[in-house]
Amino acid sequence: MDEQQQHREEKEHNKEKAGTARRRKFQRTRLIPIWLRLLIVFALMAASLAAGLAIGYGVIGDGKPRDVFKRSTWQHIIDFVEKK
Numbered sequence: 015m016d017e018q019q020q021h022r023e024e025k026e027h028n029k030e031k032a033g034t035a036r037r038r039k040f041q042r043t044r045l046i047p048i049w050l051r052l053l054i055v056f057a058l059m060a061a062s063l064a065a066g067l068a069i070g071y072g073v074i075g076d077g078k079p080r081d082v083f084k085r086s087t088w089q090h091i092i093d094f095v096e097k098k
Contacts, residue, residue: 046054064083071087072079081087 067082068079071077071082077087
């Protein structure tokens, strides 16, 4: 019984070694760091917001798409909402 117990323990120990070696072998390296991924996501969000504003104001609202980025346009919208 003692030899069988020792054999089982050796087998388990070898499995643990193989498992850690496997984990180390397949360690994934990131091609794009997390901080760069976040920066890309925020840039894409800003670009889609700008595109949506330009399309909404230019195409749907029958204005010039570049006018949406002017301060006077937004001041007019705020004045209209506040009814000044």
